[in-house]
Amino acid sequence: MVTRQGMVKRPRLNAFSPFYTKVSRMDATTEDAVLDGRVRLRQPTRGYRAGLDAALLAAACDAKPGQRVLEAGCGAGGALLAAAARRPDARFTGVERDPKALALARENIDLNGFGERVTVIEGDVATRFSALGLEPFDAAFANPPFFDDPDSLRGPAPERRAAWVADDGLEAWIGFLSKAVKEGGSITVIHRADRLGDLLALLATKAGSVQILPIQPFADEPAKRVLVRAIKTGKAPLRLLPALVLHDRDGGKHRPQVEAILRGEAGLGWAAP
Secondary structure (H helix, E strand, O other), X not given: OEOOOOEEEEOOOOOOOOOOEEEEXXXXXXXXXXXXXXXXXXXXXXXXXXXXXXXXXXXXXXXXXXXXXXXXXXXXXXXXXXXXXXXXXXXXXXXXXXXXXXXXXHHHHHHOOOOOOEEEEEOOOOOOHHHHOOOOEEEEEEOOOOEOOHHHOOOOOHHHHHXXXXXXXXXXXXXXXXXXXXXXXXEEEXXXXXXXXXXXXXXXXXXXXXXXXXXXXXXXXXXXXXXXXXXXXOOOOXXXXXXEEOOOOOOOOOOHHHHHHHOOOOOOOOOOO
């Protein structure tokens, strides 16, 4: 159905909720319902689109009231705004280098009325955190690009390249995040499971008290993603948490536990440090 505003309304299941997506033909963006409709998210029809990884990253944010949280590479604000909706008493700052994504993020902040406690600024993880002129945060999180070498995969399409290929490598992302938090602050990253060794090696000199949450598509398949949480200057032993299994073999889009997380009815708990 095409509305008078030129929007195409169509049913669509997305990573956050089963609400519909509105597709604008005029500006090549969609408006998606996130967290069972608690957040409205405008994002490009082509290029990077927030999905399951962003939803899980937001659910992993456990900021306490009054704390300040930073997201590096926030894009249009999918994870940033979902985390802000989950943690209404915390303040959030997103850093993004792409002007179009930054403009969409600002539009989404206004769209959801989050302007008093959510902001986004232009910045690049390749630049020192100190250059942003910000005080260190209580927590920082990111969904870094999955590949360091552009020759390691076919494509991606030009509009998706920045989301898939880390121009300065994973090391730049972990270095930026570690500088962005104060001592005792948390660093949370979602990434490919086969990069876990790289993540741990990069965090080893900067943080400790590491917790690893494997994310498996099915109980009988290896993890494809990992959520990694570390504490700057933390000293506790590494903890490997029970896996989050997304689907059952007998059908259904997600397990009830996962569906509750995506709807904002549950979070991803971390063990006490």
